[in-house]
Amino acid sequence: xxxxxxxxxxxxxxxxxxxxxxxxxxxxxxxxxxxxxxxxxxxxxxxxxxxxxxxxxxxxxxxxxxxxxxxxxxxxxxxxxxxxxxxxxxxxxxx
Numbered sequence: 001x002x003x004x005x006x007x008x009x010x011x012x013x014x015x016x017x018x019x020x021x022x023x024x025x026x027x028x029x030x031x032x033x034x035x036x037x038x039x040x041x042x043x044x045x046x047x048x049x050x051x052x053x054x055x056x057x058x059x060x061x062x063x064x065x066x067x068x069x070x071x072x073x074x075x076x077x078x079x080x081x082x083x084x085x086x087x088x089x090x091x092x093x094x095x
Contacts (some may be wrong), residue, residue, distance in 0.1 A: 010040065
């Protein structure tokens with residue numbers, strides 16, 4: 001028995017990725033009425049957004065670096081605030 005015979009399927013063979021040679025996309029029934037050129041344009045944009053495995057790894061590393069940078073900035077601000085409070089408490093004359 002065949003299922004999905006009336007669905008539009010796009011097979012992209014040139015993925016420009018070293019790991020994947022082919023991408024198969026199933027067009028949503030609500031969008032299958034669009035012209036073929038628009039569907040192909042959307043399919044190409046979608047595959048580009050997926051990115052290659054190297055790009056995904058790089059994004060993960062950038063996120064990690066960003067988190068570390070944020071923690072260091074917050075820690076520096078807390079230490080600066082503590083230093084200022086210490087100076088105020090130590091060097092403020094009492095009445």
